[in-house]
Amino acid sequence: MQTSSSSRLSTGIAGLDEILKGGLLPSRSYLVRGGPGTGKSTLGLHFLIIGVANGETSLFITLEETEANIRRNAEARGFDLNGIHFLDLSPTSEFFVEVETYDIFSPAEVERMPITEKIVERVTALKPQRVFLDPMTQFRYLATDVYQYRRQVLSFLRFLVEQGATVLFTSESSAEAPDEDLQFMSDGVIELNREEQGRSVTVHKLRGSDFRPGKHSLRLTSAGIEVHPRLLPEEHVHKFTMEAISSGVPELDEMLNGGLERGTVTFVTGPSGVGKTTLGLQFMKEAAGRGERSVVYTFEEEVEVMLRRAESINIPARTMVERGTLHVMKVEPLRWSPDEFAQLVRHQVEVEKARVVMLDSVAGYRLSLRGEDLTGHLHALGKYLQNQGVVVLLIAEVADVVGDFRVTEAGISYLADNVVFMRYLEINGELRKAIGVLKKRLSDFEKTLREFEITRYGIKVGKPLTGLRGILKGIPEWVK
Amino acid sequence: MTPKKVLLTVGTNKRNLELLAEFLGKGGYRTLSVTGLDEFDRTLEETQEIGLALVDISGFDVGIWERCARLREKHIPLFIISPKHSAAIQQESVTHGARGVLVKPLVVRELIGIVSKLIEDSE
Numbered sequence: 001m002q003t004s005s006s007s008r009l010s011t012g013i014a015g016l017d018e019i020l021k022g023g024l025l026p027s028r029s030y031l032v033r034g035g036p037g038t039g040k041s042t043l044g045l046h047f048l049i050i051g052v053a054n055g056e057t058s059l060f061i062t063l064e065e066t067e068a069n070i071r072r073n074a075e076a077r078g079f080d081l082n083g084i085h086f087l088d089l090s091p092t093s094e095f096f097v098e099v100e101t102y103d104i105f106s107p108a109e110v111e112r113m114p115i116t117e118k119i120v121e122r123v124t125a126l127k128p129q130r131v132f133l134d135p136m137t138q139f140r141y142l143a144t145d146v147y148q149y150r151r152q153v154l155s156f157l158r159f160l161v162e163q164g165a166t167v168l169f170t171s172e173s174s175a176e177a178p179d180e181d182l183q184f185m186s187d188g189v190i191e192l193n194r195e196e197q198g199r200s201v202t203v204h205k206l207r208g209s210d211f212r213p214g215k216h217s218l219r220l221t222s223a224g225i226e227v228h229p230r231l232l233p234e235e236h237v238h239k240f241t242m243e244a245i246s247s248g249v250p251e252l253d254e255m256l257n258g259g260l261e262r263g264t265v266t267f268v269t270g271p272s273g274v275g276k277t278t279l280g281l282q283f284m285k286e287a288a289g290r291g292e293r294s295v296v297y298t299f300e301e302e303v304e305v306m307l308r309r310a311e312s313i314n315i316p317a318r319t320m321v322e323r324g325t326l327h328v329m330k331v332e333p334l335r336w337s338p339d340e341f342a343q344l345v346r347h348q349v350e351v352e353k354a355r356v357v358m359l360d361s362v363a364g365y366r367l368s369l370r371g372e373d374l375t376g377h378l379h380a381l382g383k384y385l386q387n388q389g390v391v392v393l394l395i396a397e398v399a400d401v402v403g404d405f406r407v408t409e410a411g412i413s414y415l416a417d418n419v420v421f422m423r424y425l426e427i428n429g430e431l432r433k434a435i436g437v438l439k440k441r442l443s444d445f446e447k448t449l450r451e452f453e454i455t456r457y458g459i460k461v462g463k464p465l466t467g468l469r470g471i472l473k474g475i476p477e478w479v480k
Numbered sequence: 481m482t483p484k485k486v487l488l489t490v491g492t493n494k495r496n497l498e499l500l501a502e503f504l505g506k507g508g509y510r511t512l513s514v515t516g517l518d519e520f521d522r523t524l525e526e527t528q529e530i531g532l533a534l535v536d537i538s539g540f541d542v543g544i545w546e547r548c549a550r551l552r553e554k555h556i557p558l559f560i561i562s563p564k565h566s567a568a569i570q571q572e573s574v575t576h577g578a579r580g581v582l583v584k585p586l587v588v589r590e591l592i593g594i595v596s597k598l599i600e601d602s603e
Contacts, residue, residue, distance in 0.1 A: 104496040104536065104561065105503070106585040 009130070009166050010054075012046030015227025015343075016190075019203055019212045024188065026129075028207065029157040029167040031136075031182050034192030038199070039220050040170040041065070043192070044132035045079055046224055047168050052083035056129035059165075061087045061119060063138040077222055087122045089115055112142040112152075120159070128165050136169040136182060146181075154185055192218065197371045198337045201227055217339035217371075228339035231346070233383035240389025242442070245356075247279075248286035251461035255437050255446040256418075262355070264442065265382045265392040265415055267362075270422030272397055274433055275454050277306070278313060279420070280358040280393040282459050285315045287356045287391075288325035294356035295348045296328045297341075299364020303328045314458040327354070333368045338377030341369055345381060349388050357385055358393040362412065375412055382415050417441040422452060426475050427468075434465060485531025485599060486510045490520060490547075491561070492539030500534065507592040509599070520547050524554070531599050533558040535578075537569070545576045552577025557598050561586070 008023030017023045024030060032040045048058035062070060067088040074081050102110065123131070136153060143149035160167045169186075173179035183189050189204040199218040203211045217228040244259035253259050260266050260283065268276045284294035298306055306328055310317035320326035327348065331341070348354040359365055366374045385392045394415070413419065419438040424431055435452040437445040449471050451462035468476040487509050489500045497513040504511050512527065514520045517540070524530075524547070533551050535558055537544050551558045560573040560581045573581050579598070582591070 102493065102495040102499055103538075103563070103584050104491075104493070104499055104586055105588060109503075109585070109588050110499060 010050050011043070012048075012050030013043070013225050013227050015216065015229050016043075016201065016225075018229045019201070019216055019227065020206060021210055021212070024166060024168075025206075025208055026166045027161050027164065028187035029161060029169065029185075030188040030190060031171055031179070031186035032168055032190050032192065033171045033173060033179055033183070035194065036172075038192035038194050039218065039225050040192060041070070041134055042077075042220065042225050043190070044134055044168055044170065045070075045074055045081070048084045048130055048132050049079060049081070051130035057085065057126055058083070058130040059085045059087060059122070059126055059128035059132070061089065061122075061131060061133040063089050063115075063133070064135060066090045077224060079224065085122075085126055085128065087118065089118060106144065108142050108144045108148075112139075115142065116156075119156075123160060123163050123165070127163055131160055131165040131167045133167065133169040135172050137171045137173070137177065137179060140177060150181055150185070153182065157185065217337040219337075219340065228337065228343045230339050231342040231377070231380045231384050233380055233387050236346075236384050237387045238389055244443070245283065245290075245391055246286055247283050248289070249282060249459050249461050251450060251463075252282075252435070252459070255435070255450060255461070256420075256440065257443040257445050260391050260418060261442045262391055263386045263389045264417035265386060265394060266418040266420060267394050267396050267413055267416040268420050268422070269396040269398055271424060274422040274424060275452065275459070276395045276397070276422060277301070277358075277360050278310070278315075278454055278459065279422070279435075280360065280395060281310050281315050281317065283391065283393065284326055284356050284358070285320070288320045288323070291325065292355040293324060293348075293353055294320075294326050294358070295345075295352075295354045296326070296358045296360060297331050297345075297365075298328060298360045299331050299333075299368045300361065301330075303330050313454055313456060327352070331364070331368050334370050336369055337371050338369050338374060338381075339371075341365075342377070342381050342384070345385070349385065349390055354390065356391045356393070359395065361395040361397055363397060378412065379415055386417075423449075423471070425451075425471065434471060435461060436471075485529045486512045486527070487595065487599075488523065488527075488530045488533040488556070489513045489536075490533065490544075491515065491536030493536070496536060503588050503591070504595065507595065509595060517543050517547060524550060530554075530556050532556065532595060534561060534582075534595075535559070536561040536584075538563050545572055548573070548576035548578060559594070 010023045051058040067086040171179035171182050187207040191202045193200045200215040201218045216230050219226045244261045246259040287294050307317045418440045423434045433452045434449045436449040448464035453460040470476045501511040560578045562569045562581050
């Protein structure tokens with residue numbers, strides 16, 4: 001049975017709510033698990049703060065870190081904890097002093113009753129709608145055996161829920177003390193991870209609701225947690241008119257049977273310096289003339305260099321930027337995960353209404369983003385942009401200047417609806433350039449190559465190169 | 481009904497004695513705690529209504545066995561509380577008049593059961 005998002009409780013983290021299909025189901029208990037420093041307590045604070053903002057009573061029960069410490073750390077992050085009630089059951093420093101230590105009874109005999117009494121008293125008095133308990137695994141040491149621990153946790157969670165609370169509780173699992181039992185007892189499991197590729201969040205279980213499976217990017221910033229859900233293209237289908245957009249160069253449009261269709265992915269491939277980026281910018285210049293916004297993500301070239309280079313060939317990139325019809329962003333190496341990058345692109349498309357997006361280049365994308373399965377992420381991003389009706393330009397470099405023809409070296413040309421390739425040619429001892437169309441999924445296209453030239457007046461595309469053979473090898477000969 | 485006789489608890493760790501007093505108090509028993517051998521001697525001289533002694537031997541020297549023997553001479557039933565299972569402690573305890581050895585950590589319910597039975601018998 002699905003539950004509508006209106007009856008959900010926000011976690012205070014927009015991306016996590018998206019993964020949870022709107023948030024947590026109320027009056028249930030959820031386990032937040034993860035190693036030290038993964039952000040469990042921070043997630044709890046987000047959950048309580050949004051509760052206070054919604055006029056709900058929020059209670060933080062801490063069994064480990066002191067309230068003063070939690071407040072100090074939260075303040076340093078700019079969190080406002082006003083309105084959050086605390087029940088500090090962490091050990092005091094006096095506990096360490098000899099007179100406070102004991103061995104005559106087990107902690108289960110001595111500590112459990114007072115702790116239970118304090119919790120019952122506070123919860124009964126406050127009737128909180130939200131409770132965050134950090135960490136539940138502390139109760140393991142207050143039970144005489146596993147059976148007692150399980151019964152105590154179950155009855156404790158039931159007590160909180162019966163008082164009207166939605167409960168988030170944390171666990172600290174290790175090989176010696178795994179938390180599988182808590183995973184069974186809870187209505188949902190949210191796992192936080194910190195790995196070499198970056199931080200992530202995974203929802204493993206959510207009773208009574210669907211959720212987005214898989215790992216999603218998580219970033220711990222000075223302002224708290226940001227979650228960037230993995231892009232699911234099918235969730236972002238947008239109606240658009242399947243029209244071809246012109247390059248502004250009539251000969252090139254002729255080759256492409258009118259231009260590139262909206263909602264298609266085009267690979268622009270060729271060796272270094274042949275003019276791939278310039279070709280992409282040409283489409284953007286024309287889009288700007290229609291008042292449309294374009295975005296370039298450059299993984300290698302600096303923004304300033306790209307703008308200056310464009311201006312030198314009659315593409316007024318700087319003016320386009322000023323008018324908001326062009327946005328050029330340098331993607332710093334290893335700064336973003338693929339999910340975070342997709343979020344940046346989504347913002348440009350959904351909020352800033354970008355209609356042309358260029359990734360320069362595919363190799364740069366794979367080298368610069370952190371994480372695994374980058375081809376899968378690029379595929380998802382391409383599909384998403386297609387569904388949004390965006391013209392996607394993927395720049396793909398091939399290493400060989402001349403020689404046997406290859407579409408790309410990335411092994412991902414299957415993503416392409418269109419392939420435009422560019423080549424260096426040696427004709428009569430002179431280095432020249434040619435452009436051709438290899439594939440066009442939605443229309444016919446010109447099968448011949450044309451000479452291509454970049455001048456200070458812009459791109460020039462010549463007449464079809466007929467009467468030559470061996471063009472794809474890069475050293476053509478005239479057919480006699 | 482609160483028993484007339486008091487329970488003597490002996491040990492070097494104050495917190496242990498406090499907890500014993502707290503849990504035995506919840507069971508309806510009055511306790512008298514001593515933390516040193518001199519205090520032990522004085523208490524034994526001055527107090528007549530001791531119904532049972534619980535002696536935690538941790539931290540005491542061999543002098544504690546002599547005091548246990550004196551408890552036996554006064555016909556005060558006593559239990560030794562030991563930090564570990566040990567045949568040597570068991571033997572010393574029985575030799576000096578202990579009814580038995582309780583090994584830490586104690587289980588409150590079991591302790592109350594033992595105390596209750598012995599006090600009933602002694603009254």
